[in-house]
Amino acid sequence: MNTETPPPNRPWNLEGWGLRWKVAAVLAVPLTVAVVLGGLRVQNEVSQAIEFRNQAKQVADIPEIVDLGTIFGTVSAGYATKTVTNEDIVAMEKAIVAAKAATFNPAFPDDVAEKLRNALVGIEKIRDDVNNGVADPELSAKTAAIRADMTDIVDEIILPIDDAEVLNAHDRLVGVWASQRRLADQVTAALEVLKNPNASLNALYSAAGAERAMIDVLARSYPQSDAQIQELRDRNRARVAIIDGAVGGALPLLELRASMLESVKLYGTLLEESTHTIASTVAEREKETTSAAIRDSLVVLGTLIAATVLGLLVARSLINPIRRLRRGALQVANHDLPDAIDRIKDGDDSGVMEFDPVPVQTTEEIGQLARAVDDIHGQALRLAGEQAHLRLRIGDMFETLARRSKSLVDQQLGLIENLEFEEKDPKRLESLFRLDHLAARMRRNGENLLILSGTRTRRGHSAPVQVGDVVRAAMSEVEDYQRVEVKATPQGAISGAVATDIVHLLAELLDNSLRASPPDSKVTFNFSRAVDGGLLLEITDRGIGIPAAEMAVINDRLASGGEVSPETARHMGLFVASRLAEQHGLTVRMRPTFETARNQGVTVSVHIPHSALVSSMTMGMTGPQGRVDSDGYPVTGEQAVVAEPAVPVTVTVGPGPLTTGPIGLPERTQAAPNGLPQRTPAEPNGLPQRTPAEPNDPPRRTPAMFGVLPQRTPAAPEGLAQPSQSVPSPSPQPSPLAPPAGLPQRTPGASGLPQRTPGATTGLPPVNPEVSTPVRAAPPVESAPAAPAAPTAPAAPAARAESAEPAGSTQHRYRVNSQKTASFFQPRANVEPLRPILHPQETTPIFSGMVSTGIVSDWLTAPAEGEVNKNWTSAADEGWSAAERAITPLVEARTESGLPQRQPGHQLVPGGVDGADKITTAKLRDPEAIREKLSRHQQGIRDGRAASHAERNSI
Template sequence: MKTQSPPVSRLGRLWNLEGWGLRWKVTAVVALPITVAMVLGGLQVKDEFSRAVRYSNTADRVAGVPDIVTLSNEFGLLSAGYAAGTFKKSDLGDFNESVVAAHAAADNPAMPADLADLVRSSLVVVESLVADIESGTVARPNLPAETAKVRDDLMRVVDEIVGPIDDPTVIVAFRHLHDLAGAQQALTDQVAGMMTHLMDTSKPPSAMVAAGGAELALIDAMMRAYPDSVPVLEKARDSGRARLDLIINSPASQIQFQMRDLLYASVDNYTGLVAKTSNTIADTVAARADETSAAALRAAVVVLLTLLATIVLGVLVARSLIRPIRRLRRGTLEVANVDLPEAIERIKVGDGSAVTDFEPIPVHTTEEIGQLARAVDDMHGQALRLAGEQAHLRLQIGDMFETLARRSKSLVDQQLGLIENLEFEEKDPKRLESLFRLDHLAARMRRNGDNLLILSGNRVRRAQSAPVQIGDTVRAAMSEVENYQRVQLGSTPNGALSGAVAADVAHLLAELLDNALRASPPDSKVWITFARAVDGGVLLEIEDSGIGIPAEQLDEINERLASGGAVGPETARHMGLFVVSRLAARHRLTVRLRRTYESASDQGVTVSVHIPDTLLVSQLEMPQTGPVPRVGTAGLPQVTIVHSGEMPQLVAEPARQEPVPAANPASALPRRTPGATELPRRTPGATELPRRTPGAAVPAPLPVDPAPVHHAPEEQYSPPPTPPPTPPPAQAPAPLPPVSEPAAPAFGSTDSTESPGAQSVDITPPARRHRYLSNAAKTASFFQPRPNVAPSQDVTTTGTPIFSGMVTDWLTDPTESENLGKFEWTSAADQGWTAAHRASEAPVEARTESGLPQRKPGHRLVPGGVDAGDRGANRSRLRDPEAVRENLSRHQKGTREGRAVSSADRASIGGDR
């Protein structure tokens, strides 16, 4: 048996981690840390490369910082000299070089666009001022303000370039650069104050003094912060103090040119410090760019080597996990699909060494996978041990089943023999009917015994017999079921089955008929039809109009029928289905179920049984039968026989009705002609056996030859004298036909005339099973051979009264108009019922206000049922409430019980399917 996991959608498999294969699970386990390491390493490498690129771009931008700072300082000196009147043409040479360098810095591709635009706008202002200075024709009263704006814009560009750099050295140098720019701004303020003082000498030079003090304070701060620049700063401090002393101690008219020389000396000092600081920033940024590039490369190499090592290690670990598990899986499947079934087969044939002789799974490690392999080996050994025990137990159970079934079958056969003897000797119709029922129940018990044999896996031992006609096989199956009257048999095709096959086919059809009768309404019919199959076989169908079976359950049943009857938990519930599947598999029959009606509320079920042509016996292979020898007929009554030359006819089975009266007793048995092999069938409505008085002989079922027989003329019985009325018997179900077994040829077939409207079918009497028929004396006492008479010849004889009455009661329909008078009977209670009938037809004497008829209590009672004095009193009865409550309770209880029984019946009908 192979088990598979339930189907899962592709999306469900992706999200269901438990459903992943082992290879994918190991890959996921290995790939997860590798992916994390790859991501983290990649991010680290990316950061390093980003820093390298950022430092490289910053280094390119910082390369222009010294030129921008120099331009700012040069422009400040030029503007101050022009304002103070100390400007010289020779100063423009160095200034123009600074302008060209600043243009190159603005055109640098690494320079951000907004900063480049700001540098260019400042250069436009600077070049305009230089043009005015060179021409000397245009006065610029707002020159100090324009100069301050240009220098502020240029220092902002420097801040934007150097500010984002997070290197400590660069940060210190940048602060130094800012301080130097502040000192230069103070120097510029001194020049502006000098210009103001020269314009109005009457005022004190407070602005120059303040600017000089601010410059000295910045120089002192820079000397403390930047020890490396102390020598240059000391010179700048000395120059500043000299300018401050000059401003304080010299008159305003004498300080102009002295101030110019001191300013240029300070500018040279500041220019050297700015250039040094700017170069320090540029060199530091370039070094950091080189370092970050090298670090990025080192990080990339390290991450790559780590990933490669992790992948190699993961692959090795994965292989060490997957390969043993793969060997374990392959070995386990081989044990389950090959080794274990072969060992079980060896155990079944008696090889005890298969329990201990098996190969272990080829995984010999001591870790968990090896332990799992040893556990599978232990399970394999336990399974073999249990298989041996189960095989031995199954053989014992099979033997027990076979022994019990055969003993039960033997006892049932003996019981059937005793019942048949009792039927032959019994003369009371009521008891005879009970014996018939007991006979039928015993036949069903024998069929159940055959079912047990089939369940145990053994064949039913059947004696070799001659081929049996298909119609006889079907009628034998009909005789096995209880409500055989409801089965309608169509015309049967020509052909026969061998004895063993016929018995199994009859058993199979009996199970199917029993199922159809149980699952359909009691008043419905079950039809059996035939058709020739394409392969030359016979297709037999059994149709019922029951509640039907759901499509899913029909498919499941058809699968079980096709599987050949596997023993399972449902075998006990569906014994008939199991037996049918086993018998069909034994003879290669095909049995399928389908709905009879697709759109009706009660869809019903149609069972199709295909009998292949290989099981059919041709007419040439069947043994021929000769004429039956005659036996003595003295003392037996004669009957009139009319030959019609037609095939026997079957009519619809009769429904239940009131029993018919019995015939007069007689002392002689009827005489029957050869060919009358079965009792005539009755028309619908005659469901009871006829009542006979004690002493009347009981006709037994006639023997049947399973081989083909010659058709004899139809017999017609003369009407017997009208019997006297007798009390009717209690209602009882119709007698059941006896179960037949193959017997030696005895009598031929006959044609009988049935009621009008009956369906024409091909009839061959069922095979006999009564053991007393082997007794020639008993057989002669009931049957006698009849001469072959031409079809147009009528033979009229006189019969005994008992035979005439018995034949009439058995073969006539009491519901027909011409037979109604014969079955009338009377009793002592007729007077009371007549009075009750008259009372029920009495006119209504009074009505209620609403128009309903009103009667008087006791006026319509049956005579003799109630005391006359009570009726004369005509007084109303007092009802006891407790009695009324008790009556209602009983009524409710009975209603519930009736509903419960009805539900149980419906459930049992559904369960029998």
């Protein structure tokens, strides 16, 4: 899957637009063009309609202007010839009033209105002269100028009209008006002849010829053979004939005047028709353009609506299938396919191959794409199913190999433990302990492989486990457990169903902390109460730390439960921790120990929910504890400061009355010269002796060992130690005399390790009396001088958690021979504790703890299931019975220091091994030489692995 960040979506990047925006753009372009073109056409129509409306308003006053011009010409000519009448003057007054009203027409341009007002001023002046009888010599010139102004006014009103019919009517109007003025010239010339009969008739001829020419021009604006034009021509010819008949004689003025009046009337008719045609045409054009504008607007609007609807339908037919295809593809990619793969991973492949196809049923390109998505979905499911089956087969093989390896390691542990029980040589016993510890770590790796294969380990139901036991068990699973320091541990127990997995989880986290921190630093366990009532456990180291980005990735993996990837093999511990945390609802987080330090370190927090706890978490301070000797009795002396234990514990080792004493750590006797632990002298057969016990009660371990060494718990259904019921312990008995030297004598402190000081805090909680295991009590001895306080030893790791055994198994997997187990951990005779001699060649705490006298590990204890079988017997019960029947030995001799001396074979148990006197002490070996050999061996293994890794990487 491509997880690259997509490039930023810029508005001008058309490829980044959504499908809706692209379709909208495709529809918007033609629609926009149509709207613009239709709008322009509608706007043109509307503007023409408005212009025609204004022009119609202007043309409406043209008849008044034309009438004024006509009557003004008549009055001016009659005033010049003294033939003007009162009717003419009254008609001119009316025409002047109508023309003045036209000057207020808002449709007129300003220049037209101004010219009309000037013309009216001139006409009114001439009217006043006519009314006053004042003769004006420039009357003809003024009249011609006013007529020219009137003609210009009409031209400026009509010529801007862009209409052929209007312009044709304008030409008629102008032609008729010009012909009428030529007729007025004839009247003026005829009046001159009337005044002077001897005057020339040339002016009359010239005016008649001009009229004829204007009639010919006017005829172009009318159809051919128009009756009115033909009548005007006939009238003009008749007047010319009258003038011709008057040559050399008198001019018939009455006949000429009648002909002129007929022509004037005919010209008036033509003028009225022309002005009416112009006004009606302009009004008609105004209505037509308005109707056209409305019609075009409706057409454009309807077309846009239809185009938009059609475009939306097409877009919908395109977008809806693509949307269904997109929704179906995303549903397949984000939900259906992952869910089906998860179901296949979980093993539920029923009906997985059946899926709903993408809901696009067309056969065009989008439908073909939908079928392709369905095919990809089916192929992905098929491939996922095949890979899931292959993964399951590989997982099964992997699980089988891991279980076989784990079984072999379990057998190896059993053999090693048998060797430990039978071994008497301290050095060899130490090596066996180290080998045992290494095998236990191998077993944990086998459990990691089982978790990696996805196998949920079957766990039986067991009793709750103390928090301290869980911590000790986790410590026993790691290599450098000596560096682990446990702070105040809360009292309480963890549910047995999750205790083993919590031990495993803590062991992995602790192993990581130990490996990632300096060898000379401590790794600390801290505890606190959670808000929800659970337990918060923190593992703190002082290593170099983890970068913030990498830590965030690790926290995400811890929170998500972990996925199998190429990085899983490199970070197996974190993978196992995440899987276990997810399985039991735990929360695991990492954070820096120090924010500003150079080596920040890492603190791992593990939150155990309240549901996993079976008792309330109370922080019990594991304060100073009293020291005890090898038999569990307090050590007295000047330097032995004994603190009262937090909780008194009943310590028993079998049937009989219980003895109660403070919890403390065992003191060891003076070590051998080589610093290795020595066994106490035994009977002639060289075996340590037991105290008597009933046949029906197996031996139990003392709880004093909890602060000494990491213990392996019995193989209960949960793989952890189960508490057993306490029984009364017998009264203290005097210890037997020490026999002659047979086997090497084991004494406290012989391992060379520093002993815990009196009252030192172990970091682990005191053992609860309700869950303490019975330990067989040792006989009392006489008081001896107290040994000086030893240095405080580091907190010892706890029991190693074993993986689950089949449900219902109640026997410890390492209990091969109960006689060996009991005899090895039987308390030895109490001797005077001497000051421990510290040698540079130290042994491991496991070895030192196991060889300490009077310490019995609870990982050899059989789990308690119901009531103890009272009919249980073993081959060693006869020896115990014989020991009970033996007479209490008396101290016959003492050493110079006051210690009792034992006689060899004095308390020999019947049935012992003969020939103990032939046993010689094993040759002592140098621990430093052994350590160097093991170091060289380990270094060789590391070099070989590094070379192999480099060779694989170079290929």
